[in-house]
Amino acid sequence: MSYQALYRVWRPQRFDEVIGQTLITQTLKNAVKTKQISHAYLFAGPRGTGKTSMAKIFAKAVNCQHQEDGEPCNQCETCKAITKGTLNDVIEIDAASNNGVEEIRDIRDKVKYAPTEADYKVYIIDEVHMLSTGAFNALLKTLEEPPANVIFILATTEPHKIPATIISRTQRFDFKQIQAKDSLSRMAYILKEKNLSYDDEALKVIAKASEGGMRDALSILDQVISFGDDKVTLDNALLVTGAVRKQLLVTYLTQVTHQETQKALMTIQEILDEGKDPERFTEDLVNLTRDLLLYQQSPELVTQIEMDQVDSDFKQLATEIKPQQLYDIIDDLNDIQQQMRFTTHEDVYLEVLTVRLAGHQNQGTQTVSSAPVDNTAIDRLEAEVSSLKKTVADLQKAPATVKTVQKRPAAMKTVKPKRTQVNLSLVYPILGAATRQDLSALQEVWPDLMNILSIPQRSIMGVSKPVAASPDGAIIAFDYAFLQQRANADQELNDALENGLDRLTHKVPKLVFVPTDQWPEIRKTYLEQHQVGNQNGQEPEITAQDDGQSKDESSRTKAEPVVDKAKELFGDDVIDVKSD
Known part of the structure; x- marks a missing residue:
């Protein structure tokens, strides 16, 4: 048999195997146990959080003749057929490619027929927000008067695009982003089952890069395994995800806050030489500044988010940097990110960003030099001051008819901040x-x-x-x-x-x-x-009349x-x- 991706091989087959959605799994299990099954459900949430997998598990649970505690047995012919996608009474529809009125009317015509092999006929409509207005209206009629033994499960990543009339006729379940620690434990379990060695830090990098999606995490893990010849190391994970080491990010931010522009530019060059993605670097910097802000308010929360990746350098930087500095850094990062979308010279923008960030930290501050006093330079400056005083005195004695044009110093020019568009x-x-x-x-x-x-x-x-x-x-x-x-x-x-x-x-x-x-x-x-x-x-x-009312009145x-x-x-x- 040909190779299958990890997210397909390790797709959950029971409610207990679904990661990070305990509230939803418990509710659906109880509904199956107590036979309190609704005719329509709406599964909404980010990509890769288990919506379609949950729909298939629910379809198996309601049709399984040997289910225990609301869980499907996965051994009977009905469960096996649903898992393989060969049961005629469980119909999966991709609304992205079947979004017209005719397709929904076809469902409405066939839904009246009783299931042939299972107890319930289950329609799973994925990406339901892609349906046209006419298709939604056709579906609404079926949801208003549902036939017996028919269940609709609508899945979407954009529930705000679904008409309220549709949502009100369903039981809505909002899937949350999967926490990094849950993704981490799932990946560790899979690697142990496959007898593959792995680095804990590598899994943490993958879990953060997945941005709350279990499918994304397994897809990245698949790439890392292939790249590392069945070895999951930190260096391989950083290369595949394009991420930058947390330590390097902290070092860079410390350098710009200390006005060490040359060192910060060398750090940028090191990052680019490693083939890191500049856009990913700026995104990682935004996340780091966010973590610093949160750490100043709630250290325990950041420790949990970062999965114990908070070291002494991070803590030191959090105590040194001020919140206003972090706000300014985020503003600069936001501007650079907008500009980098329309250029092929992203490295130049990173260098400009570095100089700008270091320059911001120097504004409003004065440094005291520890070098010895140069008396010669002081004498020269005093002579220049005396010369300037004499020049001013001569100008004051000049005739009053002479007009001088004063130009605003270039240093006084201000750059208007970028305005945010308001609707x-x-x-x-x-x-x-x-x-x-x-x-x-x-x-x-x-x-x-x-x-x-x-x-x-x-x-x-x-x-x-x-x-x-x-x-x-x-x-x-x-x-x-x-x-x-x-x-x-x-x-x-x-x-x-x-x-x-x-x-x-x-x-x-x-x-x-x-x-x-x-x-x-x-x-x-x-x-x-x-x-x-x-x-x-x-x-x-x-308006004012000829009755004596004044203009001001x-x-x-x-x-x-x-x-x-x-x-x-x-x-x-x-x-x-x-x-x-």
């Missing part, structure tokens, strides 16, 4: 319905909401606050733009916020994140557009609707009305 189409509807009462209610529960979050989530949301709210939405301002971007991209954080608000307020408002430095401009633009709406006839315009009267609206949105305490 105003999400902001303005919230402002249109915002009230002071909704904002006060949200501000009141905000501290409780922060306590509900995990420590990493609180580290992101700790520099945020609600600045406007409506019955259906809220605007949250972040002090740092990169944390606002991270919050936007963190679906797990958004889910935690929505769940927390649901518990605290019994409502789930749509949250829109904006940078704090852009919020006043967004608010001002909205109010100006609101005022333009008044002038265009949407609301009565108040007319302007103040015309501005009152805007002022009232601003006070209604943001409260009297933050509105300062000034005359032109």
Whole structure:
């Protein structure tokens, strides 16, 4: 038989073999034992976390005649046929390539027929979010009136693309990213079963590189085994994953924080000479700075995340570096990552990054030289100062008609920071319905909401606050733009916020994140557009008449609707009305 990939050979065949999803496996086992089986399930979560494997195990469990404690026996003909994919009553469909209305209508026509070999006919639709709108509508009719002995299992990595009408007719299970320690133990078990030697540090590198996916971890392990001729070593794992040694990352960051630019450039050259991926290097640096920030708040958490890979150099760096320095480093890394996507000279960008990082650490600090005092240099400087004083005195005696043009020194030029794009189409509807009462209610529960979050989530949301709210939405301002971007991209954080608000307020408002430095401009633009709406006839315009009303009084009267609206949105305490 031809070689099979590890993730196919070691695919879980029982609920107990599924890694990192204890809550889901226990719930489904109990449903099988008690015969409380729903007609439709939705398995949502990141790739490689066991969704399809769980669906097949569940299909075996509900159809197995010899199941014990909710687990399939894997010995009967039905279990073997489902494992091989040859049972006609268990149908797997890839929605990515079968996403049209006709395919779903074909299912709807055949679903009415009773199963021929098993107790239940099970439809497993993978990547269900790829279905077209018409296909979803066709599927909805079947889910509304499900035939007896038919089970639908929908699997997806993007549940937000599935219509709410579909989700509401299923039992939803959210698969979580598999923790590195669970991936580590699974890989160690597989290697022991295959009688292969391995290095613990190599498995830790692979577990981190897999980013929470068990299938990805086994695929990388497969590559390392092939590359190392059945030996799993740290060097081979680093080569295959393109990762950089943690020690080298700490050394590099220590060098730039100490303004040792030349040494840091040599470290970069060493990394590039080893064939490391520059983009992967910057990503590893982002993770290291995150770990340093978290370590300053919760050392135990970082020790758990890094699987005891926290050494003395890391601890020393965490005590030396300041949080603001780490925020600046992350901003620079974010900018470089954006630029590296559009270049073939990534090594140049890494060198520029190194010089920039070392330069940032030198800003605002002065170093005292330990070299002996040079009296000759002091005498020369005093002579130059005297000459400059004489020149200034001569200029002051010059005729007053002489005009001098002062140019702004080049050193005073400032570079505008890169602005974060804000989707105003999400902001303005919230402002249109915002009230002071909704904002006060949200501000009141905000501290409780922060306590509900995990420590990493609180580290992101700790520099945020609600600045406007409506019955259906809220605007949250972040002090740092990169944390606002991270919050936007963190679906797990958004889910935690929505769940927390649901518990605290019994409502789930749509949250829109904006940078704090852009919020006043967004608010001002909205109010100006609101005022333009008044002038265009949407609301009565108040103008000065020939009854003696002054121009100032007319302007103040015309501005009152805007002022009232601003006070209604943001409260009297933050509105300062000034005359032109």
